[in-house]
Amino acid sequence: MIANAVKSLALKGVTGLLLAGVLNMPLAAGAEVTEVCDLTFTGNIELLDVPVARTWAQQSKGLSYLDDVGPGMLFAYESAGTLSFWMRNTWVPLSIAYLGEDGKVFKMEDMQPDSADYHLSEQPAKYALEVMQGQLERKGIALGSRLENIQCRAKR
Template sequence: MRLILRLIAPALILFGLLAHPALSETLATDSLVIETAGGAKHRFTVELAITPAQQARGLMYRERMDDDKGMLFPYDRPQPLSFWMKNTLIPLDIIYIAEGGRILNIANAKPLDLTPLYSEGPAIAALEVNGGLAARLGIRLGDMVRHPAVGTKRAP
């Protein structure tokens, strides 16, 4: 039995590493702008979580993220959305976006918390940025997200 384990252990370790979500594919990136009611424009480089597998993985296992980065979860049609923080190690603001780009609500998500956080109405996308960043930048309900995935053009 020991001999068998010694022979297959390297293969099992390699399979485990390759299957780990943090070591999987690189997501496409794009630029996104949030325009506040006060006229400020905040630019982000976002990873696009498009497929169901990418959306399920989200920002799991990440230990940090720069303040000018985020992840956009676009959907084909507006719908009620909910997110949780399973295996997510950093605090996040989850910005729910209505079709047309208006921010519906912002949920403050705590690391590893399994409590569902819901959109307050049908959302076409969700944007995850570092926790507390929306408040620090003055991003509020009703502000506009500029990105083709939410039905708006990018701001100049």
């Protein structure tokens, strides 16, 4: 009886490790960002060379595991939906802006490093922009600002 319990526990442990490996495989394989964009907001505010995350693997990794987030990251989705972000394994404080299909910033929020708190868009968003905390305000991006132009190219 004890031998069966030990075998069952061992099997569950091995299954869990294998499953964790399989689930992380696409993240490691396709998480490298291959595209950067120049973003122009109302008032001719520009953010240049912003990496864009379009795939699930890229979006799942986001800005995790980085000491320097550079110009931040644009999360671009094929269609608008309610988005949820968290900061697990993200080591620097970030600000996030949620943008609707029309490019209008409808919600902004500061996020604390390595936190499991969820940050919800609360309404459909087509884009989310993460930057170093306070960078949105320093650049002049506020609620109601509109993303007017996106010029993207392959990352060099």
